[in-house]
Amino acid sequence: MSFRFGFLVFPNVQQLDLTGPYEMFASATGAQMHLVWKDLATVRSATGLMLTPTHTLADCPQLDVICIPGGAGVNALLLDEDVLQFVREQAAGARYVTSVCTGALVLGAAGLLKGKRATTHWNAVDYLARFGATHVEARIVKDGNLITAGGVTAGIDFGLAVVAELMGQQEAERVQLSLEYDPHPPFSSGTPRQASPQLLALARERIAPSIAAREAIVAEWEKRTATV
Template sequence: MQIVMLAYPDMTQLDLTGPFEVFSRFPEMKIEIVWKGQDPVRDASGLRIIPSTCLADSPPADILFVPGGPGQLALMEDEEVLAFLRQQASGAAYVTSVCTGSLVLAAAGLLTGYRATCHWQSLPQLYLFGATPVSERVVIDRDRVTGAGVTSGIDFALVLAARIFGDELARAAQLTMEYDPKPPFSGGSPVHAEPSLTQTVVAAAAEFQALREAAARRAAAKLAG
């Protein structure tokens, strides 16, 4: 089973490396990390990831995957990338994302008419593309599988693995990773966080979120037109 995972400048590396770690536990899965070239891609935190192949040489995907991150804004208006995603999605068994990667899929027209999720701060932007935003950690709608913010990537990959290989093998992978989270603080989502903390986080991200929404609106208008 061929997995094609898109990497790009200023992505959030955990969006990609979390699912990569899960998928790598299954020998049936062959993973390619793809970008426009094979020079190291610098993520938003400074980590460099080396693509294994370029877009032009990518094999057809059984599972197409897009991570999120600040670089998603540029990607929503990158016609080369959007065309690549459409072409790959046409033959894929699953079209998937984590965090704001779903907005990139949406900009390619690949989530119109689907239920999907995203990072909680950007979730409403899916409406712009004719998708139905769902505030859940992992959302499956037919062959679309999307994960919410950053850390949900591990959950997303385990849910998808269970769908493909069955619960027992997915549970074994979870155990080998010792994925048994007990976070030091409650409130890792706005549902459980103190309102004052949520307001602080929202205020800190307000300027960038305005840029993200503007980019989403431009992409949505182009898709509609």
Template sequence: MRSELAVMDTVFVLYENMTALDLIGPYEVLAAHPAVTPHFAAARPGDVRCDNGLTLRADVSFAGAPDPDLIVVPGSSRWRAALADDELIGWLAAAHPAATWTASVCTGSTLLGRAGILTGRRATSHWAVRDTLAGYGAVPCAERVVIDGDVITGAGVSAGIDLALTLAATLWGDPVAQALQLALEYDPQPPFRSGTPEQAGPETVAAVLGALAGT
């Protein structure tokens, strides 16, 4: 693995029905640093439709992507279908060993698990699917961001920003990460205390689980 990186080729992974914020949150943090060269990769170049209808564009195929220093894998509300994407899973399995870091947000960690990347590692995911990681040999953790070796995983959707800031601090130091956070004015003050199952209460949890079951 490369250690001191003057340029960090970062592959942001796109696939059908991915969750947009899982990718955009880390992108806005990391791409603001001059060392990062972003590449948006999918099975084929072109438009990729996210699970809530937003269209993003891949500028390169997996086969045409540079060897990545950093891989960022978003999740999906339709994560079970994504697990059957053999082209995506195969690329992750092949690209990870040479990468300096592999990162996932939300249910993206299930894709890492399917690719054999999480065996024996501590990892997190969206609270509703976290326990499925054990089936891939991972140690599920109820933490917002988990680093285990060269793999960093984030909890549900919005945790992608926290993941990217944590990684930025590891790569470039706390002052740089703090400046990136300030530039984004990332100062969470949510209007409700319902961001975890413990805070939300059983009725809200049941409603969300019901909605997820229908995706």
């Protein structure tokens, strides 16, 4: 049996949010991979990697798994009704509706997080409640057919978890073995709980401009949806 996996790819996407789970999905038996955007022009990721869509929003087939990655480019999507409507329509027919990192905010803006348990990057968890979700502090959170992953590298673990959901644990373990996924990071500072106060302050300082911009956009989203 084959499964269609589709990722929304957009300017300033965080490429590892996409390429981490993409590698896991693409390594699974029978996977059909789709990168979807408004047109087929090459898209520049937040760190400069160029990604080429395979389908437009208009011609994308119904996906079995729709995945929204995160990154600074998420901000522009939160008020983009063309993108949000595409996500809603795909979600209605997908077996699993998923996100990595701040991609969860796009699901929220599309109205797909209401009453759901979810997670996202640690710097964005406060937004989940504003979209009607309950934050769960976990690397992967499953609520019905909604599966959300935490920040960036969580997408790799998430990818294996989704493969297991669709094809069974043995197939997921085969993919893990074929990619020799056996992480042993050289440092223990991958979450706010583990990082020193000084390191956490530095990280927050670096992302402060993006957070400020996102706050204004989410406030505008709240204003628009309150009048609907």
